[in-house]
Amino acid sequence: MQRTKAHVKEAQWNEEDGFLKIYMKGRPIQLWAPQSVTNFNASKPQDPPNEKLLLDWVYGYRGRDCRSNLYMLPTGECVYFAAAVVVLHNLEEGTQRHYLGHTDDIKCLAIHPDQVRVASGQVAGHDKKEGKPHVRVWDSVSLQTLHVLGVGEFDRAISCVSFSKVDGGNHLLVVDESNDHVMSVWNLSRDKYHKIGESKTSGDPVTSAEFHPSEKNSIVCCGKGQISFWTYEGGTMNKRTGIFDKYEKPKIIICIAFTESGDVLSGDSSGSIFVWGKGTNKITHAIKDAHDGGVFSLCKTKDGTILSGGGKDRKIKQWDSNYKQVTEKEIPEQYGPVRMLSQGQGNLILVGTIRNCILQGTLDLELNCVVEGHKEELWGLATHPSQHQFLSCGSDHFIYMWDSQSHSVVWSKEVADPAHCASIHPNGDVAAVGLSTGRWLVLDLSSREVLTVHTDGSEQHECIAYSPDGNYLAIGSRDNFIYVFNVAENGHKYSKVGKCSGHSSFVTHIDWSTDSQYIVSNSGDYEVLCWLASNCKQFTNKDTIREIQWATQNCTLAFNTAGIWPDGADGTDVNNCARSHKGNLIASADDFGKVNLFSYPCCQPKSHGHSYGGHSSHVTNAAFLFDDSRLITCGGRDMAVLQWEVV
Template identity: 30%
Template sequence: PASLWRPALLLYPLKLARATAPRCQLRLEWIYGYRGHQCRNNLFYTAGKELVYFVAGVGVVFNTREHTQKFYLGHNDDIISLAIHPDKIQVATGQVGKDPYICVWDTYAMVTVSILRDVHTHGVACLAFDSDGQFWTLCGNALTPKRGIFGKTGDLQTILCVSAAKEELTYSGALNGDVYVWKGVTLIRTIQAAGIFSMHACEEGFATGGRDGCIRLWDVDFKPITKIDLREAEQGYKGVLAPPLPVPLRQSAIRGVMVRDRDKPILLMQAHSEGELWALALHPKQPVAVTGSDDRSVRWAGPNSLRESLFTCSSSVLSHLSSLTGPLSPVLSHRDMTEVVHVKDRKEVIHELKFSPDSSFLAVGSNDGLVDVYAVSQRYKKVGECRSSSFITHLDWSVDSRFLQTNDGAGERLFFRMPGTHLMFSFRADAKGIHWMTWTGVIGPEVNGIWPKYSSATNVNSVDANYSSAVLVTGDDLGLIKLFRFPCLKKGLSKFKKYIGHSAHVTNVRWSNDLQWVISTGGADHAVFQWRFLPEGVMNGVLEPLLQGNIIFGWVPDGL
């Protein structure tokens, strides 16, 4: 078991604590996620039969045979578009932001080939290479578009997807469900289909997917071959490929479909869908994480895999152990995710909850400014109530389950004797004799160093201490994962290492039960990142070049 923090660590040399960042490292090992909403045609096979796609601010190359991932980290905001070069090796990705740019990168070496800047504003929504592998052709110093001529062949429609074919033919999916066939810029015929959202062309013909939840295969003349109905599995498709068909779904899942086994789709990637992701809990004895989000699902993640949703909630999931953004607190069995009991004592949002180390009590903190304490052995009967002046943001139990410390929205750190309602003290000097089982609070002298000198008290959303290695991991509103020494005492002066990948605010970070991994969740990118912890002296990766400043590091996966 990990050694527990003792108050004597407050004697940690301040000069060393602020002079150097920790010598240990984090290395991105796995990402549970795929952006299936607000994007189309963003999943491709590379020349090596690996899947390439994106999630958050990371380009992912997924080897489904070996179940490994490689990562491209050249973006600083959400990636929203992707195109693959005809050589199936290079890809281009475009992002959102005030000054968005396009990265062209190699899917084998995972290195940048080129960066295109100063062209777009707000975001790069769509990308394509031409048949020669070029992005666009300039006429003089400007792009010269040509309008399609609809004539009387078809109605003017919003075009959802497009695919080029031989003999100067182009096929496009229209909003009304038809496929428009173009010769040059002239519409020559229409084909009735069912709301095609995405289209892929290959030598054998075409594959399409759309609003009816079906994949359709067509020959080179766009005559139907067969239909694969997956509506019973998931609804709404955002793109298809061939062969075999990896089907990206609106619910941020990827399924592999073989035509000969069309009734047996293979789940390749499963994650949370549109909405913010906040809830995260790590199993105390197994390498398992549970997450919950605004998509009203609770998902169970084992090593390098995220299971199907096993519990669907009536409203979004916000707090750390899968309570709801409302007054209801369901307690779920870790074996099969069935509901054991639910409690309704509050009117406001529940933000935080934790079981005591001896499993006797469950503490639940809400926006009412209250922590309700329940006795587990009495079928979660309420046995205590702790009052604060503002909404509860973080809480931690003492090792002996006798004390609870809380952080609230007013910036207060309070201490309570359990299981009663007695506010024991609010001064850190009185807490020196208490040994805390976890440290997830953002307030206190032990974590002053996580705050930039002039930052507000809301920039850091989550922290978690690793007592054994004397380090602290944080997640903040800038989308950064930071690694500090613990304790870190001096505001604005504590050195750290930071890691990129999440494109929006990082809502939660937690150490695994064996302290070998850090799990982080992204709010708007609704992605779950798994980071391998490399203690000092265990550096089995290759450091990337310095990104900026003198404290930011990244890692290239082994074997590159």
Template identity: 40%
Template sequence: MSSFGAGKTKEVIFSMEDGSVKMFLRGHPVPMLIPDELAPTYSLDTCSELPSCQLKLDWVYGYRSRDCRANLYFLPTGEIVYFVASVAVLYSVEEQRQRHYLGHSDDIKCLAIHPDMVTIATGQVAGTTKEGKNGGNLLCAVDKSKDHMLSVWDWAKETKVVDVKKHEKPKYVLCVTFLEGGDVVTGDSGGNLYVWGKGGNHITQVVLGAHDGSLFGLCALRDGTLVSGGGRDQRVVLWGSDYSKLQEMEVCEDFGPVRTVAEGHGDTLYMGTTRNSILQGSIHTGFSLLVQGHVEELWGLPAHPSRAQFVTCGQDKLVHLWSSETHHPLWSRIIEDPARSAGDPPVFGLGCFLSFFFYIIQK
């Protein structure tokens, strides 16, 4: 056994007995098996020439919303912005093109858009000015320490303005949206809507029981109406400027409850759901699936030997067959147990690939 130190969190260990190399990423060991033909002569000190070509990220599949909120926005460029794993994605639905921000080294958990609709913050949420409008000069962050410290930052100067411990009650306010006139609307874990008057801390209107269960998403629309998305009831509701209910619909159970809502061109809405899906459509015409991913850890990812297709499977018991040309699933299946890997059974040969049959190794 030999080891190579490259910093406290980047130690590399080679085990001749196991025929493996173990690296530590963010403190977690990641073992990698060495091919049998290379194991007898393998050495950590061997230097290989760098490849003449480099890989470039073309497309990111999936979306994270199961444990996040307010992380889906529509930009003036015609792109929707969201994140999955450590990548921030700007996705042009019309052009079927993605741009990516790759500066993070760990999972992104939250996202905010500056009022200029150009500057995007990942990991923070925007502050407000005394006039009740979003000024964008300050950012708020809540850390994952025991006390869940809330800090306010002057992001341009990279300095902290103030910090304070969070109290228990505010955590039940699950979503917020700012109206054009300066009022603020919040939704809570009881399914209630509260309207807060401009420039003050008093409640001007209450809609009790707007949803059955937690109210996760709010979006103020350009025409003065409001859209809310519920958790347990999986409903999307359109509210008038006087907060009277205009229309409602229920989201398909396969997609899960609504986490966040964003307004696109015309009457188009984009919704993120708890099953890591992004839906596109409107309350009037219904919604269709735009982005789909896995809900839990992904373990298996084999590619078809001759077609532009691949399969993914994992802990969520879902198996997806994807087209790498359209970037959408061709079909999805639910299996009985979590899956750990998938692959082409060599004994059957290519002749048995009528559609794309893979052998799934379940946990």
């Protein structure tokens, strides 16, 4: 709920005791300032820093729940999306460009017949004004937005987009995710794009909708329990439903493709491929049990053969013009079932998978994984203390080590439980990973061997951090405790010191003092508490607390981070923050899909910073590389890791 200004209490500075009082959900929070701060003016916001962020690399691909999401351009770039970014990735040269026009999750893509223009459709976003589902048509060479279609016209999200082929791409087809899954046709031939017709398609989800490549004003649409053949003339749209006749009607028609001769192919949830004669709504040929389980994708290749991709069997099959199987290849289990098949460069094919990977290769030789990413919600992030590497971990049970310079996976490891937080030891040899089950483990980074597994409590570990000298490990848990361990033998041996007990809600963030003596922590009910690491006792001497130097700034509630909170924040809006190693910048990750960059310290309430889109929904974590050259950020449900250059 957006609160009015009258309900938001202004921050107050207490000169006598040296603290700033801010309010979260009407609750007062005292943030103790360093002793050196005097005559503080709480009403003067800070200016943004000189430094800015440029999106440098996107790790990930959204194959898990989207179709129409992987194509090849004549430039040698393959086009796909992750979160709110369309990635143009030159696999040979190892470069990426990014289209950043969207404000939230992208769900579908289409390439114009001119092979330059691209249409991409997004979901409803957070922002009342900008967050409406819409389609953006843009230039893939200049990355300039040419047109924004349908703001305020669509509901929930855009599920399908398709350019017309027969008239050279003068029309665009759009299907939204409203209750009636409305299909609309837009005229692109004039400067001002306009809608020329629309119709309800079905009360059930639409999986695919495309213009027929060789029949004017003809559209094929399919989804749950239906395939339909549409014509539009002068604004009216007429529908013929596909007749299954002697064949059993499948539960879902998942995908469509078109043959050289203009026949329509459909792949369905029962594993069949049906051929629908050109210009008819009748089946002329059937390949029953083409796949074990659903047919998830169909693709006509340059040489006229047809490829089909299986959901359950993870197989790609090639069929000749008489629909006889030529060859097949099974995708390794780790990459998951086929989501999307696409023609690559030359005789190569591109394969997008449900486990958010992209493979490239040929069926008779090898399919190599060229893009890899997390498969479920993502929270854990830790940067290496001395190398251009970082570690991420998520609900998919996977831990990834990435190289920020080669933009590649150094290694990945699957663990028994969902992972939520991570910290790399100051020596760079081991990492501690907090899991969602109350367990935590320590991993040798060179051998990837699990060195030790501990259980502390039965709830998720929210945050984990080694002390600067590497002799302690602190783990903040959802059970309101902070567990502290002595660390010996270069991070290979752990013995419990005790647990810090005093928070009345779950622990959200922890920081260590530079001398490794103190811990400061935040909790779900906005408490800021300080602890002595050696005995886990709460430390309350305010004069001493005001003098402590903190090695990191992960705590979002602190005097030095009072300015990162937006006006009227409710305490959950900022998920994480990270100070640069030089100590001049602080980045925050928020609930509105934004990565924000402020000058540090950022103590003036409502300070001005730079704000960057690219993620969708919750940005869950941010961390600077050891040399501050890059900022790494994680999206929660968008499962993407974004790498930003600090310029």
